[in-house]
Amino acid sequence: MTPSLALVRIHTTGGKNFRLWLPLFLLWIPFLLLLPLILLALLAVTLAGRMNPWRVTNALWAVLCSLPGTDVRVASDGNRVTVRIL
């Protein structure tokens, strides 16, 4: 499953909270529009690097699909930053 949402939370000691929901699923629209160009660029790069375009595409897709579940939290001196990919 591709990532559908990213959540960014910033909490500062001053009591300021910042929360941002990024609807990653909306990126499908520009992605689909640019797909022919992306595929052409990928084909050119893989052929130039003497790699199998199909295997490279598969590997990139696998990376994209395995992003959900990633969670990064950093806390220091009362400040907290959280990034979650859902």
Added chain:
Amino acid sequence: MNEHRRQILDMLAAGTINADEAERLIAALETEPEAGAQPASTRAESTTSVKSGAKGKVKYLRVLVEADESMTGMKGSTTVNVRVPLQLLRAGVRLASLIPPQAHEQLDEAFSKHGVPLNVSQIKPENLDELIDHLEDLTVDVDGKDGNQTRVRVFCE
């Protein structure tokens, strides 16, 4: 996209639920298949079995870093808690295995210049599986100046 997740997103878009509720629902959805599939009394046991290296059950690699101010140069202690899906590691290793052999030497040189003695040709998916099998709970204590310490814990869950 998962049907339940889509429903939650639809409810969020329609304003039926707020962002907090959506987050809680999605988090519950993620844990449901593991936790919901068995009675509560056996959950503790299964967690132990996961830690003892039951292959196929572990889903994430967790890296916890606790550093005090002398190590980071920042005020107060700093904690970093990173959870990475093992699938992502596997996919990354698969991607790394596609690097053409002629580029391996250049990459190895670049890594060693930055203090990482890594041999790219040794990165193979089977090596990762072996590593995960043996990675139960690794703790590394790093001694810093003035006896201060940084603790790094790496484990699969």
